[in-house]
Amino acid sequence: MGKPENFKIGKGLASFGVSDYYAVLGLPLNTDAAHIRKKFLKLAKILHPDIFGRTDEEKDIATKYFSKMVSPAYQVLNNDRDRGEYLATLRIFAQSQKLKGTALTLSSEIAQKLYRLPHEITYTQFVEQVAPKQYETLESILEYTATLSELNLVYLITQSSLSFTTVSSAASVAPISNQPSQTVAQNVNAQPYVAPKPAQSPALRNLNMAELFIAKKQWTDALKELIAAEKLDPNNAKIYAFKGLVQMNQNATAIAKASFQKALKLDPKEPTALKYINQVSATPAPAKAPEKKGGLFGWGKK
Numbered sequence: 001m002g003k004p005e006n007f008k009i010g011k012g013l014a015s016f017g018v019s020d021y022y023a024v025l026g027l028p029l030n031t032d033a034a035h036i037r038k039k040f041l042k043l044a045k046i047l048h049p050d051i052f053g054r055t056d057e058e059k060d061i062a063t064k065y066f067s068k069m070v071s072p073a074y075q076v077l078n079n080d081r082d083r084g085e086y087l088a089t090l091r092i093f094a095q096s097q098k099l100k101g102t103a104l105t106l107s108s109e110i111a112q113k114l115y116r117l118p119h120e121i122t123y124t125q126f127v128e129q130v131a132p133k134q135y136e137t138l139e140s141i142l143e144y145t146a147t148l149s150e151l152n153l154v155y156l157i158t159q160s161s162l163s164f165t166t167v168s169s170a171a172s173v174a175p176i177s178n179q180p181s182q183t184v185a186q187n188v189n190a191q192p193y194v195a196p197k198p199a200q201s202p203a204l205r206n207l208n209m210a211e212l213f214i215a216k217k218q219w220t221d222a223l224k225e226l227i228a229a230e231k232l233d234p235n236n237a238k239i240y241a242f243k244g245l246v247q248m249n250q251n252a253t254a255i256a257k258a259s260f261q262k263a264l265k266l267d268p269k270e271p272t273a274l275k276y277i278n279q280v281s282a283t284p285a286p287a288k289a290p291e292k293k294g295g296l297f298g299w300g301k302k
Contacts, residue, residue, distance in 0.1 A: 010146070011150055013090075020152055021073035024069045024145055026043075029090070029155065029156075036077045037074075092212075097156075110126050113126075114154045120159070203239065207226075209225045211242070214242065219246050237262075237263040237267035240260070240262045241260065248279065261273075
């Protein structure tokens with residue numbers, strides 16, 4: 001077998017110079033820490049140089065796949081802080097591409113299908129269809145890693161909100177019927193599919209930065225971003241919902257309530273506003289200070 005020229009992929013996120021650690025491990029972006037470790041241990045066994053029947057050349061290639069791709073990916077994703085910073089980087093990347101109106105060039109049929117039917121469940125299901133084939137042979141690793149990276153790219157670009165809520169297992173994802181197995185394979189002979197530019201809010205960058213600051217409990221910085229976002233997109237319910245959340249944490253309950261109400265007026269189903277509005281509505285008004293009677297310094301009290 002021929003040796004790979006390098007142990008990198010050139011499609012999906014990688015085509016933008018972004019390391020795709022989740023694609024390397026064959027996991028969706030919403031995988032929890034326990035399953036990241038479980039998958040790493042499985043790949044460590046698959047790529048172990050003492051696997052029976054491999055030639056010396058194959059053992060060398062397997063070892064390099066592990067040291068150059070799998071191990072670096074796991075080092076980042078296994079650390080809570082590094083994983084959080086990496087996901088934040090992906091959010092910022094996605095927002096940047098949306099603002100630029102980047103058109104996606106997709107080679108795999110399954111990534112093209114995801115773009116036509118973008119949904120978190122669909123995305124997770126497609127990743128789980130591709131991943132079992134990824135490390136079946138040494139020759140298949142780069143091909144299917146590239147396909148997974150295209151799926152990750154589509155997911156990042158098409159989702160309006162990137163919370164990366166983790167899933168604990170594949171069993172929690174409902175199966176998608178009538179999905180032909182041949183769409184999993186990358187169609188190298190097909191003409192590249194150029195996806196149309198997605199619609200976007202002019203305030204996406206500010207909203208995304210605000211979300212990052214909220215996650216770090218940096219309320220003042222978050223509010224600055226949200227004020228700027230409101231000027232760019234004054235009818236975006238999520239902006240007011242996030243403003244309410246920030247103001248609630250700054251103990252400005254009356255203002256927070258007004259922000260939540262405005263968010264729900266724009267979108268009665270806005271999840272953040274629905275979740276927190278009762279908390280500020282139930283907050284009692286601060287007691288008034290006793291009224292002083294009489295003249296200066298209390299003189300002349302009756």
